[in-house]
Amino acid sequence: MSAQSASPRYPAPKSTIDPDQSRSWLRRALPVVLAHRWLLLTSLSLSLVGLLVQVQIPNVMRLGIDDALIARTASLTGYVWWLAGLAVASGVVNYLARRYLLRTAYEIEYDLRNIMYSHLIRMPFGFYDRVQTGELMSRSSSDIRAVQMYLAFGPSILVQCLIAVFAFALMVSIDPLLAVVAMATMPVIALLGVWMRKAIFPVSWLIQSRLAQVATVVDENINGVRIVKAFAGEQRQVTLLASAADRVRWAYRRDAWIRSRWSPTLENLPRLGLALVLLCGGWMVIEGRTSVGAIVAFNSYVLMLQPPFRMLGMMIMMGQRAAASAQRIYEVLDTRSEITERADPLRTRIRGEVEFDGVEFAYPDGTVALRGLDLRIPVGTTVAVVGRTGSGKSTVGRLLARYYDTTAGAVRVDGRDVREYALDSLRDQIGIVPDEPFLFSLSIRDNIAFGRPDADLADVVAAAEAAGADGFVRALPEGYDTVIGERGYTLSGGQRQRVAIARALLVNPPVLVLDDATSAVDVHVEQRIHAALRDLLQNRTTIIVAHRLSTIALADTVVLIDDGRVAAQGTHEELLAAEPRYQDVLATMHSRAAEVDEQVAA
Numbered sequence: 001m002s003a004q005s006a007s008p009r010y011p012a013p014k015s016t017i018d019p020d021q022s023r024s025w026l027r028r029a030l031p032v033v034l035a036h037r038w039l040l041l042t043s044l045s046l047s048l049v050g051l052l053v054q055v056q057i058p059n060v061m062r063l064g065i066d067d068a069l070i071a072r073t074a075s076l077t078g079y080v081w082w083l084a085g086l087a088v089a090s091g092v093v094n095y096l097a098r099r100y101l102l103r104t105a106y107e108i109e110y111d112l113r114n115i116m117y118s119h120l121i122r123m124p125f126g127f128y129d130r131v132q133t134g135e136l137m138s139r140s141s142s143d144i145r146a147v148q149m150y151l152a153f154g155p156s157i158l159v160q161c162l163i164a165v166f167a168f169a170l171m172v173s174i175d176p177l178l179a180v181v182a183m184a185t186m187p188v189i190a191l192l193g194v195w196m197r198k199a200i201f202p203v204s205w206l207i208q209s210r211l212a213q214v215a216t217v218v219d220e221n222i223n224g225v226r227i228v229k230a231f232a233g234e235q236r237q238v239t240l241l242a243s244a245a246d247r248v249r250w251a252y253r254r255d256a257w258i259r260s261r262w263s264p265t266l267e268n269l270p271r272l273g274l275a276l277v278l279l280c281g282g283w284m285v286i287e288g289r290t291s292v293g294a295i296v297a298f299n300s301y302v303l304m305l306q307p308p309f310r311m312l313g314m315m316i317m318m319g320q321r322a323a324a325s326a327q328r329i330y331e332v333l334d335t336r337s338e339i340t341e342r343a344d345p346l347r348t349r350i351r352g353e354v355e356f357d358g359v360e361f362a363y364p365d366g367t368v369a370l371r372g373l374d375l376r377i378p379v380g381t382t383v384a385v386v387g388r389t390g391s392g393k394s395t396v397g398r399l400l401a402r403y404y405d406t407t408a409g410a411v412r413v414d415g416r417d418v419r420e421y422a423l424d425s426l427r428d429q430i431g432i433v434p435d436e437p438f439l440f441s442l443s444i445r446d447n448i449a450f451g452r453p454d455a456d457l458a459d460v461v462a463a464a465e466a467a468g469a470d471g472f473v474r475a476l477p478e479g480y481d482t483v484i485g486e487r488g489y490t491l492s493g494g495q496r497q498r499v500a501i502a503r504a505l506l507v508n509p510p511v512l513v514l515d516d517a518t519s520a521v522d523v524h525v526e527q528r529i530h531a532a533l534r535d536l537l538q539n540r541t542t543i544i545v546a547h548r549l550s551t552i553a554l555a556d557t558v559v560l561i562d563d564g565r566v567a568a569q570g571t572h573e574e575l576l577a578a579e580p581r582y583q584d585v586l587a588t589m590h591s592r593a594a595e596v597d598e599q600v601a602a
């Protein structure tokens with residue numbers, strides 16, 4: 001069995017982001033959090049229990065000092081045991097709370113990643129024409145993490161902050177006046193937190209978008225490393241990265257500057273509370289209005305308030321980043337696919353009659369590719385599409401498999417508009433082999449079986465034989481199990497094309513589009529592929545974007561496309577005799593084919 005079909009099934013996300021864009025980012029993310037409410041509630045309840053235990057400690061301490069040390073009305077040992085018991089209980093409960101909290105965090109992260117990826121995979125080609133890979137990578141990694149941290153840790157920090165309420169209640173029960181003094185600095189902290197929030201928000205956004213720019217530069221340089229080296233552009237690209245990195249550094253420095261101005265104040269204000277407690281508490285002890293134990297207990301409470309308030313500051317900062325990151329994630333999730341299916345799409349097996357009826361098409365950036373293309377291809381025939389570069393040849397195949405929708409006119413298969421078919425069914429039955437195929441870092445066998453992961457080895461080999469790939473695959477160290485490098489770079493361009501042809505043939509689609517699919521193989525290999533293909537192309541509607549006369553010879557008819565329209569149609573001989581533009585195109589093809597042969601030979 002192939003590696004792909006053996007892969008286990010993973011649970012789908014339990015919920016998704018609320019699509020209502022008028023809601024706040026947090027409201028929109030709520031369904032994802034609520035999907036794990038039991039885990040989160042368990043963790044929060046445990047935190048709460050932990051707090052209740054923790055908050056008792058200073059009170060027991062106060063009683064110990066006042067009763068056992070000062071008044072000597074009780075034994076010290078009892079209080080010591082009490083304190084030790086409370087410490088152990090608080091440790092155990094906090095450990096459990098943290099475990100559940102981390103689990104919640106990673107469950108939320110898992111869901112967010114899957115929501116993002118399943119959205120991305122459904123986006124049409126037009127979306128990928130517009131966006132940059134690095135930008136998407138950063139949105140699917142660091143932005144998701146920032147949101148996850150806030151969603152899972154935010155509620156827990158809020159619960160931790162409840163310690164202020166408990167501590168205040170206990171302090172009021174001991175001495176109301178001293179309680180007010182101890183808490184005097186807290187409103188100032190809250191106010192400073194709000195100011196800091198305002199100052200940091202724009203910088204957080206800037207950091208995220210600049211990190212994405214760095215990711216884009218890195219991604220392009222890794223993918224385009226051969227071009228960079230070929231044109232000795234290393235220094236220029238390093239400078240480009242340095243400038244992107246410098247922009248990140250500037251944003252981080254600005255962020256650090258704002259934080260360093262606010263954070264120490266936020267953290268240290270509660271300590272000022274200690275001095276106030278000693279001043280007022282000391283005076284009250286002297287006056288006989290409170291006990292020494294109360295001052296010790298109040299000191300502990302004020303100290304106990306520090307970590308949650310520090311965390312509150314952290315949470316405010318996390319909130320800034322999370323809000324900025326969530327907006328960036330939502331920008332992607334809110335982009336709807338313009339390629340939609342109708343309510344009850346067709347899933348029939350197609351015969352393969354293809355028709356382009358007055359098709360006009362412009363790419364999302366406005367480039368007009370087809371300007372009223374009329375073409376009918378009967379079932380089982382092979383058509384060679386030729387034309388000058390940029391005339392719209394490749395666009396024909398892309399519209400047929402509905403990578404894009406036409407701007408005007410219709411593309412029909414078996415007389416039905418392609419928009420009536422279920423997308424997966426349509427694409428399953430229209431195999432497209434592009435001129436620069438993408439291969440995955442998997443074994444050759446898994447690459448060929450990509451469209452039919454359950455195919456057995458005999459079928460894979462048969463497809464490879466037809467595509468002229470079997471010979472070189474068997475010569476590889478591990479044959480069909482050889483794992484090809486990233487993007488298949490350990491294979492030559494022509495070898496990759498042959499693996500891609502095998503991949504399309506294995507699915508056995510009734511309609512096949514070979515888009516310059518043999519442009520990188522030499523003429524002899526191409527003839528062998530053609531000989532094998534000739535049988536396979538019978539009874540299969542085939543569109544070949546041709547770049548060589550030998551490829552044209554495979555076809556029943558030739559269609560000359562010029563400026564997005566069919567300029568002429570007929571047999572090779574008919575066009576040669578009657579169409580000067582065809583002769584021009586052939587002349588260009590000739591010199592290009594000779595170049596390829598020279599390159600392959602070299």
Ligand SMILES: Nc1ncnc2c1ncn2[C@@H]1O[C@H](COP(=O)(O)OP(=O)(O)OP(=O)(O)O)[C@@H](O)[C@H]1O
Pocket residue numbers: 129363364365367368369387388389390391392393394395396
């Ligand atoms: N993804 C895209 N976004 C914007 N414009 C595009 C895109 N793909 C192609 N085009 C433009 O559309 C026009 C037709 O492109 P198409 O790829 O169909 O031409 P072609 O005849 O196959 O060219 P070639 O023989 O060079 O591959 C060209 O002007 C091209 O620049």
